[in-house]
Amino acid sequence: VLDKKIVVLPGDGIGPEVCQEAVKVLQAVAEKFNHTFTFRYELMGACAIDATGTPLPAETLEACEWADAVLLGAIGDPKYDKDPSAKVRPEQGLLGLRKALGLYANLRPVVAYEQLLEYSPLKPERIAGTDILIYRELTGGTYFGEKGRDENSAYDTCTYTREEVERIAHQAFKAAASRHGILTLVDKANVLETSRLWREVVQEVSQLYKDVQVDYLFVDNAAMQLILNPRQFDVILTENMFGDILSDEASVIGGSIGLLPSASIGDGVGVFEPIHGSFPQGKGKGIANPIAAILSAAMLLDYLELPTEAACVREGVQKAINSNILTQELNKESPYTTEQIGNFIAYTV
Amino acid sequence: VLDKKIVVLPGDGIGPEVCQEAVKVLQAVAEKFNHTFTFRYELMGACAIDATGTPLPAETLEACEWADAVLLGAIGDPKYDKDPSAKVRPEQGLLGLRKALGLYANLRPVVAYEQLLEYSPLKPERIAGTDILIYRELTGGTYFGEKGRDENSAYDTCTYTREEVERIAHQAFKAAASRHGILTLVDKANVLETSRLWREVVQEVSQLYKDVQVDYLFVDNAAMQLILNPRQFDVILTENMFGDILSDEASVIGGSIGLLPSASIGDGVGVFEPIHGSFPQGKGKGIANPIAAILSAAMLLDYLELPTEAACVREGVQKAINSNILTQELNKESPYTTEQIGNFIAYTV
Ligand SMILES: CC(C)[C@H](C(=O)O)[C@@H](O)C(=O)O
Ligand SMILES: CC(C)[C@H](C(=O)O)[C@@H](O)C(=O)O
Numbered sequence: 159v160l161d162k163k164i165v166v167l168p169g170d171g172i173g174p175e176v177c178q179e180a181v182k183v184l185q186a187v188a189e190k191f192n193h194t195f196t197f198r199y200e201l202m203g204a205c206a207i208d209a210t211g212t213p214l215p216a217e218t219l220e221a222c223e224w225a226d227a228v229l230l231g232a233i234g235d236p237k238y239d240k241d242p243s244a245k246v247r248p249e250q251g252l253l254g255l256r257k258a259l260g261l262y263a264n265l266r267p268v269v270a271y272e273q274l275l276e277y278s279p280l281k282p283e284r285i286a287g288t289d290i291l292i293y294r295e296l297t298g299g300t301y302f303g304e305k306g307r308d309e310n311s312a313y314d315t316c317t318y319t320r321e322e323v324e325r326i327a328h329q330a331f332k333a334a335a336s337r338h339g340i341l342t343l344v345d346k347a348n349v350l351e352t353s354r355l356w357r358e359v360v361q362e363v364s365q366l367y368k369d370v371q372v373d374y375l376f377v378d379n380a381a382m383q384l385i386l387n388p389r390q391f392d393v394i395l396t397e398n399m400f401g402d403i404l405s406d407e408a409s410v411i412g413g414s415i416g417l418l419p420s421a422s423i424g425d426g427v428g429v430f431e432p433i434h435g436s437f438p439q440g441k442g443k444g445i446a447n448p449i450a451a452i453l454s455a456a457m458l459l460d461y462l463e464l465p466t467e468a469a470c471v472r473e474g475v476q477k478a479i480n481s482n483i484l485t486q487e488l489n490k491e492s493p494y495t496t497e498q499i500g501n502f503i504a505y506t507v
Numbered sequence: 508v509l510d511k512k513i514v515v516l517p518g519d520g521i522g523p524e525v526c527q528e529a530v531k532v533l534q535a536v537a538e539k540f541n542h543t544f545t546f547r548y549e550l551m552g553a554c555a556i557d558a559t560g561t562p563l564p565a566e567t568l569e570a571c572e573w574a575d576a577v578l579l580g581a582i583g584d585p586k587y588d589k590d591p592s593a594k595v596r597p598e599q600g601l602l603g604l605r606k607a608l609g610l611y612a613n614l615r616p617v618v619a620y621e622q623l624l625e626y627s628p629l630k631p632e633r634i635a636g637t638d639i640l641i642y643r644e645l646t647g648g649t650y651f652g653e654k655g656r657d658e659n660s661a662y663d664t665c666t667y668t669r670e671e672v673e674r675i676a677h678q679a680f681k682a683a684a685s686r687h688g689i690l691t692l693v694d695k696a697n698v699l700e701t702s703r704l705w706r707e708v709v710q711e712v713s714q715l716y717k718d719v720q721v722d723y724l725f726v727d728n729a730a731m732q733l734i735l736n737p738r739q740f741d742v743i744l745t746e747n748m749f750g751d752i753l754s755d756e757a758s759v760i761g762g763s764i765g766l767l768p769s770a771s772i773g774d775g776v777g778v779f780e781p782i783h784g785s786f787p788q789g790k791g792k793g794i795a796n797p798i799a800a801i802l803s804a805a806m807l808l809d810y811l812e813l814p815t816e817a818a819c820v821r822e823g824v825q826k827a828i829n830s831n832i833l834t835q836e837l838n839k840e841s842p843y844t845t846e847q848i849g850n851f852i853a854y855t856v
Contacts, residue, residue: 242696243707281629309669310668311666314699321659348596350654353591358592
């Protein structure tokens with residue numbers, strides 16, 4: 159019996175809808191296993207700008223620091239995309255949260271579900287059995303480096319320290335050791351100094367994980383290999399920007415980005431969010447796939463050291479998939495709504 | 508009747524084999540159209556390091572400056588990949604050449620051939636009709652920015668000037684205007700200052716090309732869209748690193764990287780090369796697909812303002828494809844050798 163505090167940041171677009179279903183499932187878990195989960199809702203992203211003028215209000219950050227785990231929906235609104243030079247933007251909330259909570263490791267599992275292979279843009283025989291876990295560094299690199307502009311030029315700096323690479327490398331090696339024992343470092347070490355540092359540190363750290371096979375792949379080649387033969391990968395480790403690009407690329411493999419959860423782990427509290435973004439065109443229509451958010455909740459349960467509970471949620475998701483209880487992008491004939499899918503999974507828990 | 512000087516840099520791995528076939532085809536073109544092409548061979552890459560200690564000997568550079576066009580095979584050798592921190596590496600030859608010749612625009616056409624759809628990892632109905640031209644900036648960005656290392660950290664700087672963006676933007680807009688009239692700028696303007704500069708400049712330049720529709724896509728989304736729906740793209744314009752990653756990713760669409768040529772254009776002489784790299788495992792086996800090199804030769808002919816001759820080469824390639832005169836990756840049953848394919852295309856010219 160556990161008492162856990164969960165902060166929910168529904169965010170923008172379809173964020174609130176999918177969070178609602180994930181919370182429903184977490185509540186079902188709490189009931190079944192006799193835990194108490196206390197949910198507290200806070201603002202982040204465009205909704206926070208609209209309400210408070212800032213994408214990451216101090217109160218939100220305080221709530222996160224108080225929480226045992228954070229569930230995040232999605233952030234972003236088209237009205238801000240038109241002008242990416244605007245001073246205040248929803249993304250700053252997300253980047254600020256990552257930095258403030260020290261969320262240096264972003265975990266993105268990519269799985270091809272047997273039942274859904276036909277929905278992939280890739281041929282089924284290429285992707286069947288795909289099971290990748292991407293470790294994306296999340297608080298370093300070009301995103302957070304010094305940057306600037308003058309009238310005629312602009313610059314962004316990518317920096318990494320040995321320690322920044324080491325801490326996520328240890329996590330990725332541990333994950334690889336508990337999975338299929340293969341870690342692929344993706345970099346551009348033939349050109350970039352930061353990549354050479356990554357390679358050096360990963361080579362050092364690898365000495366402590368003798369059972370893990372380490373492969374090195376240049377990022378351009380990795381972008382091909384992910385499509386040509388995704389099954390070759392077990393754990394992929396890479397820096398922030400490469401991880402952003404490759405994990406989104408990999409998200410196409412399974413046929414719907416609406417299936418893919420993520421966990422952001424670091425010094426403090428962990429944040430769990432679907433990778434699909436705010437999908438504003440889908441808002442309020444009941445067509446948003448809640449499975450990514452629900453699987454994010456499962457990762458949250460793992461993080462709270464509740465593996466049985468997490469497995470229970472994943473079984474519920476698998477049952478929904480087996481029974482074709484899916485949103486329109488995966489079930490054209492008789493699509494279920496966001497809410498119906500959440501209800502089903504909560505019920506099976 | 509024309510007299511043209513062509514420098515050939517066969518390079519490493521399968522580079523010499525595929526160059527040989529491309530030269531054969533160029534010679535057939537010269538004969539048919541009564542031109543004189545003078546070929547001069549020079550060293551670059553690992554072979555240049557082995558022979559002279561440097562990947563880009565001064566003599567090679569002088570030859571390129573003297574030439575009307577440069578045909579390049581591929582560079583790179585596994586003995587250098589093991590240690591990407593080595594002081595002298597083959598890639599430096601390529602990067603040095605790009606910089607020395609001011610090759611700021613790298614053009615990579617990606618086409619899905621109707622006859623070869625089955626070889627793609629993607630489903631045929633997703634890719635049929637794909638016809639993309641990628642404009643990758645080639646002499647700026649992180650590749651050439653200030654970089655450095657100390658014991659505990661490393662950094663790379665991405666810089667762009669207004670002028671660097673403008674000159675390639677004009678080229679890309681002109682290309683789009685002569686094609687399907689759509690230009691997609693790929694950037695990460697929600698995070699990076701350099702991306703915001705790109706967006707600003709492209710918006711300005713677009714005023715001069717009112718017939719071209721401009722789309723803006725974040726690089727992570729672009730990495731998905733290329734696989735989900737490649738037909739949506741006409742011309743893609745992007746900075747150096749994003750172009751490296753996305754053009755290699757896009758290369759999987761057509762079923763074989765052995766089909767894809769490139770042109771690098773700038774202030775001085777143009778350089779034409781297959782994108783496939785040195786493929787050292789394939790060296791000397793007659794299994795390297797020469798079509799990418801031969802199509803690079805066609806781009807070279809266009810550059811020399813010989814469009815009829817270029818079209819003639821492309822027709823020859825199309826005939827080879829129609830007749831299944833292809834290497835093993837595209838013709839498992841009765842594969843042709845590198846040389847047989849070169850002979851066939853030279854013969855049909
Ligand atoms: C919104 C954006 C800043 C963010 C990123 O690039 O990190 C998003 O694309 C993601 O991957 O979580
Ligand atoms: C060899 C390497 C430096 C080069 C690059 O990244 O530019 C290659 O990958 C390419 O795309 O031509």
